Amino acid sequence: MNQTIETMLSHRSIRHFEDKSLTKEQIELIVLSAQSASTSSYIQAYSIIGVTDPVKKKKLAEVAGNQSYVEKNGHFFIFCADLNRHEFLGEMENKDVIASIESSENFIVSIIDTALAAQNAAVAAESMDLGVCYIGGIRNNLAEVCNLLKTPKRVIPLFGMAVGYPEKLTDKKPRLPLSHIYHENEYEQDASLYKRQLEEYNEFISRYYNERTGGKRKDTWTGQMASMLSNPKRMYMKEFIGKHRFDLK
Incomplete structure (x- = not known):
């Protein structure tokens, strides 16, 4: 590197x-x-x-x-x-x-x-x-x-x-896993895999916020995004x- x-x-x-x-x-x-x-x-x-x-x-x-x-x-x-x-x-x-x-x-x-x-x-x-x-x-x-x-x-x-x-x-805020972002040759459309990757990322993000805030915050990435996107601005x-x-x- x-x-x-x-x-x-x-x-x-x-x-x-x-x-x-x-x-x-x-x-x-x-x-x-x-x-x-x-x-x-x-x-x-x-x-x-x-x-x-x-x-x-x-x-x-x-x-x-x-x-x-x-x-x-x-x-x-x-x-x-x-x-x-x-x-x-x-x-x-x-x-x-x-x-x-x-x-x-x-x-x-x-x-x-x-x-x-x-x-x-x-x-x-x-x-x-x-x-x-x-x-x-x-x-x-x-x-x-x-x-x-x-x-x-x-x-x-x-x-x-x-x-x-x-x-x-x-x-540093943890990003989505590479396997969720990078698709090879064609877009991955396995919905169960897609959701599983997001659920795993949610668990990771929740732990990140929990550790960073001393237990005051445990929200997930999908929860944050859904809340934001449900309120158009x-x-x-x-x-x-x-x-x-x-x-x-």
Whole structure:
């Protein structure tokens, strides 16, 4: 096992950071690493916004559900799906690109490109002994976030990433077993096997929470997910995406 794999296997979300800002060099290396990620057909359909203004960070923390680590970290990045520049390049080259950039395909491409870039950024940050935490809570109110960041049409903030020096390391959350995630040649559809794997994972997770909390918590993974998914949230998203000229045609 090499150092890169060790870094990735050691990932955990950090929610408490030292009061220490990242250096300009660290920020640039993280962004350059993000830019080195694969991108579909070289389209590079994303942008990254670094938020340093304490007032903006405080407002973003409130939008995200009063998550203090959105405000208190070494640097806060927001990763955006971005097809705005592609409208400009169509005008520059006198080509009609609107139908293409408003297609479902290129909407998916922009999300994939953004996610790939973000994960490269996360690995780069962790390789520098920094901690990271993805923040999906900014999608609680994207209209407010877009207004705060002054994003144009065809740019949608997808998630944030708090980066900084860990105040303390949290435990790693156990992932699903490899045999449940990895299918060879075709998707495993043996329902009894599928449920048995989930039941075994539930037992493992329940023990993890029990040990971590001194017996105060023993819930299962399927129980957590079922509770979360039975309460739909952010149901405004389809309408919001359409208004920002990601019309999903």
